Amino acid sequence: MLEDTIIARATPPGIGGLGVVRISGRRALAVAEKIFEAGRKTRGGFPVRRPVFGTVRDPERPSALDEAFLTYFKAPRSYTREDVVEISAHGSPAVLEAIVRLGVEAGARPAGPGEFTLRAFLNGRLDIIQAEAVNDLVRSVSLGQARVSSRQLGGSLSRRVARLRGRLVSLLSGIEAGLEFPDEGLRTGPAAAIKALASLIPEVERLVASYERGQAIGEGVTLALVGRANVGKSTLFNALLGDERAIVTPYPGTTRDFLRETVVIGEAVFHLVDMAGLGRPSHPVEKRGVALGRRIAREADGLVVVLDASKAWSAEDGRLLRGFAGKKAVVVLNKSDLPRGLDERRVRASAGSSPVLEVSALKGRNIDPLRQALRTRFAPDAGQDEEVVLHARQRDRLQGTLEALKKAEALLAGRGPEELAAEELREAVRLVGELAGEVRTEEVLGEVFGRFCVGK
Template sequence: MSTDTIAAIATPPGEGGVGIVRISGAEAFKIAERVFRWRGNKPLQSHRVYFGAVIEPATGEVLDRALLIPFRAPRSYTGEDVVELHCHGSPYLLRRVVELVWREGARPAQPGEFTLRAFLNGKLDLAQAEAVADLIRARSEAQLRSALALHEGKLSRHAHALNDTLLGILATVEAHIDFSEELGELDPASLAPDLQRLIEQLDALLHSAHTGRLLREGARIAIVGRPNVGKSSLLNALLGTERAIVTDIPGTTRDTIEESFQIAGVPMVVLDTAGLRESADVVEQIGIERARRAAERANLILFVYDLTAPDLETDARLLHTLPSEIPKLLVGNKLDLLDVPPAAPERLASTTGVVDTVFISARTGTGLETLHQAILNALNLQRLGEETPLLTHQRHIHAVEQAKQHLRNALDSLQQRLPPDLIAVDLRSAWLALGTITGETADEALIERIFRDFCIGK
């Protein structure tokens, strides 16, 4: 690791009330003492706030009235000596301050270099370091909770626990390699249950990957159905705003409308589509084809039908044309126009992929909360990461998949009573794969690839 002292602007580009210039490295305090003047000018004490002026050392020119906060190693973000200059948030001013710091001996920090140093100095493991970027990019409550759980080490602790169990099994196998005469042959009955439990725990982790991906990217929800059943009204109700034009004329919506919203802090992308029907109108035909493509790319389909004018035969035919593997919620709309409670449409509910039926009024909002909960249930998002940590990064998913495959190979070799040397090879490979999650076994190329995606200043 480079021991240079580094510096960068740590706050986002643009104007703001406060802008921060961060310095890290062995020379951080000396540089700070040259560019900052405070009352008394006594030696800087760690974790205290100093009010003073940022100055040009050569001329004494005051650049800004600012705060300085020093952090002595190892009690700092990077594990090194760190100084933060809290200035007024003018982009021009911050640029002058950071260039001054560079002239006094620091060099420009590379993207993610502060967090890289935190990782290399043992302040964070690799999964926690990735969570720093997730926290910065969080756009919803659920994304924030997921990033915080990763940053606080929920996945790391789970990976460590799995690897500790795995090392215990590996130690047993290697003992039979080194002391085969004293210990005799490996007994599959003694090790197979432990291996099987590990595989099941990895399966549970992988099961969370689908949820993690939806949380990271946003669940895609397609609203489909016949013309004039209230699809655009439902879009507006979900968004809480008049986004789509609503009329009594069938075929009003001719193109796919895509908007973002949240349910219980979970990011969603909803697509309002053209009504599905036979049409001679060329423009409407294009809209209908786009509606079908939107349904094919969705994580969930809301199939809307009109409670006041049901056409179950047509709706059933349309439902059968939609992808069977994508879950569907039946949404009976215009509840406010009924005098008696509606009955569940058994003919539609029996269609492959239909998971629930909800009755709503998109116009009055009746039933929307029930629909929200049904959407979360259909996407398995109702209990985010309460038990098993969520896998939100493809890198983590790949590591768990690799470890699981090596453990399956080891279990097969054990049950076939193959030499323990072969079993040990797969167990070591599984341990190496899991170790990449926290960085214990990560190589330099992997570490470099992760941190190059960070922003400068973190």
């Protein structure tokens, strides 16, 4: 902080109608005063949180660079908790670069990527969940992600985590009080602790599980199109994208490499991967494509299994369906415009719980129902208020918390040492604390003294 004031453009590179340059730091105002001249004289400096019209000027040159609006956010009521000035000018890259250059000449330093958010975090304006939410919000591909991110920026997940943490600390302090003051009869019996855990564990489980949807609307779900050669995977791929992306020919084995494209269905983001057919390859290049395809299919979050409805059931189809058992899938009976050759009952018998849809990728028939099926299968709706975990980082901490809580429960139920149950709960408190980016140990003692009357 101190003399270090940063400047950068806040709008994306390229030509736009408007462009914004942001300055943050102790000398933000001083920098702005050097390069910006208000249209009407403002007494006592720039007003707070009110745009002022004026011109950006190079102090060394007489002519104005651009007309612009300046808004001053006084510390700590600003994004970074420092003094912040935003200059909104015309969106010419040349003009904006010139403003940044002038700012640097006037004593600011070019900001690194994300440095404004970093300052907001380090100055305590945002916790880590909120900082993540800022990033998610500005990068949202889907409206769903934008909505969840914006709610999390408002602190909804942080508050939820804080409440969870409060309950964990309270449970832990009960056990600690019994350990620290054995003569005072404060012991929280295992039964009471197990009861508390019985309501905490499902709550954490729900949060962990919400990552499925969080991933769908955030990082995206990777779906591999699998099937024998020439069942029309590439045609389906193009149909789902609504674009001629993959090369389609009547010849089996046309696709040897794999293609990856992103499509948004509803609020969910899907990364579709088209690849070589998984049958018996005849060409060495094809062979490598098949091996690669198997790996991609294994690593994908889900599968679209494509069968040819016009051909009779083959052992190959059965192997395909069984081969990826345990993986979430949707089964597509493609080429439904041709005369039926496939026995649908055999397919359904092998498909298990995966939905089966008849589609003609070529004619564009039933593509929308397929989209909906993908959405419900891979990105189930959560209630409007249901909190959604968007990040693997958050999910990992919650998963760790869940494991610690389960171990604590098992220890208490099995009459194991209470100090080990306490150890697991401490771990849970630490992880949940990490989730919100803060770690404090004094708190448990505070609660011990607040709730328990000790003092032999």
